[in-house]
Amino acid sequence: MYDMIYVASPLRGDIKANLKNAAKYSEKVSYDGIPICPHLYFSTFLDDTYPGDRRKGMWMGQDLLKRCTEMRVFTDEVTEGIIAEIKLAKELNIPIKFFDADMHLIEYDALIINNRIGPGYKKIIEDYYNPKCNECPVRRKRL
Numbered sequence: 001m002y003d004m005i006y007v008a009s010p011l012r013g014d015i016k017a018n019l020k021n022a023a024k025y026s027e028k029v030s031y032d033g034i035p036i037c038p039h040l041y042f043s044t045f046l047d048d049t050y051p052g053d054r055r056k057g058m059w060m061g062q063d064l065l066k067r068c069t070e071m072r073v074f075t076d077e078v079t080e081g082i083i084a085e086i087k088l089a090k091e092l093n094i095p096i097k098f099f100d101a102d103m104h105l106i107e108y109d110a111l112i113i114n115n116r117i118g119p120g121y122k123k124i125i126e127d128y129y130n131p132k133c134n135e136c137p138v139r140r141k142r143l
Contacts, residue, residue, distance in 0.1 A: 077118030
């Protein structure tokens with residue numbers, strides 16, 4: 001039996017390009033398990049620009065995430081949808097791997113020198129690998 005791996009990537013913005021990227025990310029994931037990339041499928045019958053369809057798509061995607069054994073995030077900066085998915089994966093103790101938009105794994109040890117990804121994404125990765133860092137004096141001074 002293959003693991004189901006949730007693929008998180010942006011949809012909003014350039015939807016056509018983002019769906020093309022989601023297909024590439026899913027192909028990469030398919031070498032390790034079954035890619036679950038809801039916006040590739042849901043975009044065939046839901047309109048993400050319509051708020052009701054967007055909420056429905058996010059709800060259905062989160063339900064699929066609950067059935068996965070791993071999550072992989074592909075982006076250079078997080079969106080509200082990706083943030084919600086990461087939060088749910090953390091609550092469910094689903095392991096997460098982080099990649100930039102060019103599918104390079106983001107190593108925690110090199111995070112401080114990574115100039116490609118945005119500050120919001122860096123913070124999420126830092127908090128994922130070192131959640132208690134938010135409470136330490138050094139972290140508070142940097143904020």
